[in-house]
Amino acid sequence: MTALPAKSAPATSRIVLGFGLAPMLPAFYATMFFAQPWAFPIGIVLAYPAALLFGLPQFLLLLRRGWLGWWQLAIVGAVSALPVVALYWHVGTPPHVEPFDLPNALIVVAWGIFTGIAFWLLAVAGKTPVTARTLLGIGF
Numbered sequence: 001m002t003a004l005p006a007k008s009a010p011a012t013s014r015i016v017l018g019f020g021l022a023p024m025l026p027a028f029y030a031t032m033f034f035a036q037p038w039a040f041p042i043g044i045v046l047a048y049p050a051a052l053l054f055g056l057p058q059f060l061l062l063l064r065r066g067w068l069g070w071w072q073l074a075i076v077g078a079v080s081a082l083p084v085v086a087l088y089w090h091v092g093t094p095p096h097v098e099p100f101d102l103p104n105a106l107i108v109v110a111w112g113i114f115t116g117i118a119f120w121l122l123a124v125a126g127k128t129p130v131t132a133r134t135l136l137g138i139g140f
Contacts, residue, residue, distance in 0.1 A: 015123045023047035024043075028040065075116070
């Protein structure tokens, strides 16, 4: 159990960018591709607390151990989505939404996996520090 060398640890700016954008992506894509506008606000309200309460501690543990593969962060995303599934089952289904059953629970877990992979792409996969120039594509 060795820690990552300083060179291979992701930059803090990339980690902040990953936690800032990755939880939003499943809700955004559900809204755009499936024409479900209600999914965006509900997805945002559920994804960010799950990412911060469950994903961040798991990420810090993996970071300390040096386990930052895409599949490891996909598992973190799936595990972080499980409390949201439990919340849906506990609260029940609102009248305007289709019943929450096993296929829908698997979709929520798949969104968690997608979020973990998106976080890996944003925070871990690259070595370039994130600046306004790189985010906006400005520069020479």
